[in-house]
Amino acid sequence: MELIETVFVRNNLIVAFAVVGVTIWISYLVADKLTHGRIHGSAIAIALGLVAAYFGGVATGGNTGVADIALLGGIGLMGGGMMRDFAIVATAFGVHLSELKKAGVAGVISIFAGVIVSFIVGAVIAILFGYTDAAEITTIGAGAVTYIVGPVTGEAIGASDAVITLSVAAGLVKSILVMIGTPLVARYIGLNNPQSAMVFGGLMGTTSGVAAGLAATDPKLVPYGAMTATFYTGVGCLLGPSILFFIVSGIY
Amino acid sequence: MIVYGVALLSACLILGMLIGEALGVALNVEANVGGVGIAMLFLVFASNSEKFKSLTEGAAGSGINFWSAMYIPIVVAMAARQNVAAAVDGGMLALLAGVAAVVVSFALVPVLSKIGSGPSTEESEEQGAV
Known part of the structure; x- marks a missing residue:
């Protein structure tokens, strides 16, 4: 257990990439199979994120949702203001x-x-x-x-x-x-x-x-x-x- | 080189943030005023300009496209780190204030969009002339 924790905490951003990737994969699967594409996969992924944030916040008493759980600390960095702004600006690429x-x-x-x-x-x-x-x-x-x-x-x-x-x-x-x-x-x-x-x-x-x-x-x-x-x-x-x-x- | 595109993107963000921060100080506001929006404008200008072609085409462009594609995963992570528990704890007042603000704002979208689209043909002609 300690071994897992050490690896997860030390590589927290990488863990976040993996966890978010799996979440999105599941969400798109659900969107496709259960809603037949009526609800967008990313909408489901975002909703899952919010639900997880609620339970994370209740469980830890912290104010950054899931990111307060030590093993998922990287979510805080990945979903933080710096990365969010960086990715938002990137979306402007190709805008006329x-x-x-x-x-x-x-x-x-x-x-x-x-x-x-x-x-x-x-x-x-x-x-x-x-x-x-x-x-x-x-x-x-x-x-x-x-x-x-x-x-x-x-x-x-x-x-x-x-x-x-x-x-x-x-x-x-x-x-x-x-x-x-x-x-x-x-x-x-x-x-x-x-x-x-x-x-x-x-x-x-x-x-x-x-x-x-x-x-x-x-x-x-x-x-x-x-x-x-x-x-x-x-x-x-x-x-x-x-x-x-x-x-x-x-x-x- | 992929890193050229990433560096251009970073430079746009930092420059935009600096201007946004300076605007905040100038207006005596404790916030960054439009830093991200200004950064986006810089990137739009750069990607529409001949001078920056070497930083926006080919491999360099895929450096920017990568981060653009990472946008949704980052938003999912952002959702997962929201203080949802506090929002739920806010009680009826917070809930009603938030919900009502959103409902009224949603309703205004088609109204204001119409204001924009009415004279837009004239405007685009003017811009064409300029």
Whole structure:
């Protein structure tokens, strides 16, 4: 046992490659045999990853899902921000400039619309749950933007730790739901071309959610959605503790 | 050489991240503003440009294509390291706020896509003229 642990921990990234490879193989098999290709294999793989992350988190009490299990520590590196961003940028290889220009204006509008709409929705729900403090309402609203905007805003305007934790949870729910929901609703919202993918990325904004959601819908759309999504958190961190907070404190 | 493509990709990411980080400092925001998006633009420019042909064609290009193909496996690993337990623990408020934000945003996709596609023919003509 110790022998296995030594080898696995020492080669954790390699173990991650193998484990993810097997997971994807099983997922594509299930997609093919059980759903006859109706559900995309990568959607199943992502869902399996999320389920595993839940049990990993419950078992270890850590906050990086499966990666907190010593033997699977390499998943943390493989699925971490550095590798994710590297691979996302690589998907831009072969993208045509003309496609980007076509959706440029709508893409920029969608980023601001996405941040503001998500914020309002989150803030309204906070109010419905009985929150009356402007800083608390703003922080929960910011959490509905993304799980990074929530804590950045909360810390900047002095919200309590409990509310900041809530805002992170709201952002996580959003991110996970985008991962799972995108392939299911793609047909109904016209998500089948580069332009709508850019608008989608700008509206949703959660880079992880958009990255996984589009991968499970149509990998060709990934670079377009990711391009706008990566500006979203920055815009959210810009608006959250400033304009949006001022507006909420003006009302409350 | 495969590594040329990988190096170009790395250079794009680092340059984009630096600019994104600098934008964050300039805007007084504790976040990287669009670093990845800017990096993607650099790679798009490089792959559409004659000057960088030796770094994007043949073996060098397959170095970039490899990482592009590794994207889905990396996303699966990313899903497996999300703090799902915390999201579940967040309770009704977190759940409702997250779900409602997603539902409303989904609904807006076709609306905003239309704004984009309306004048797009004119825009592409203008770009053609430029």
